[in-house]
Amino acid sequence: MRKRDDERFLRLQAEVQAPYRGLRQFIYLAFALSGGIGALIFATDLLAGKGDLRTGLNLVLQLGLVVAMTWLWRWEHRQGQRQREQIRQNRLK
Numbered sequence: 001m002r003k004r005d006d007e008r009f010l011r012l013q014a015e016v017q018a019p020y021r022g023l024r025q026f027i028y029l030a031f032a033l034s035g036g037i038g039a040l041i042f043a044t045d046l047l048a049g050k051g052d053l054r055t056g057l058n059l060v061l062q063l064g065l066v067v068a069m070t071w072l073w074r075w076e077h078r079q080g081q082r083q084r085e086q087i088r089q090n091r092l093k
Contacts, residue, residue: 013087014080021080028073035065 014021039062045051046059 009091010084010087014083017083017087018080021076025073025076028069028076032066032069032073035062035069038062039066 039059042051042055042059042062045055051059
């Protein structure tokens with residue numbers, strides 16, 4: 001029971017210090033999924049032979065969006081872990 005209370009405290013403290021982290025991560029995930037769907041559509045157009053230079057550029061743009069949003073989500077996740085660890089360390093002092 002005590003461990004669960006400690007985890008809840010850490011989560012609440014982290015939320016107070018960075019109130020919109022969860023929302024940002026949700027947005028990053030939604031944009032990455034959107035980019036993935038777009039990339040799939042443009043890739044199938046290219047594979048079907050219907051694509052041109054514009055389709056190829058759009059595919060590259062969509063893949064770049066997926067990479068950028070994945071990187072941002074991971075960065076935000078690491079920041080949250082560091083923040084919780086820092087709170088945990090400060091609480092032990």
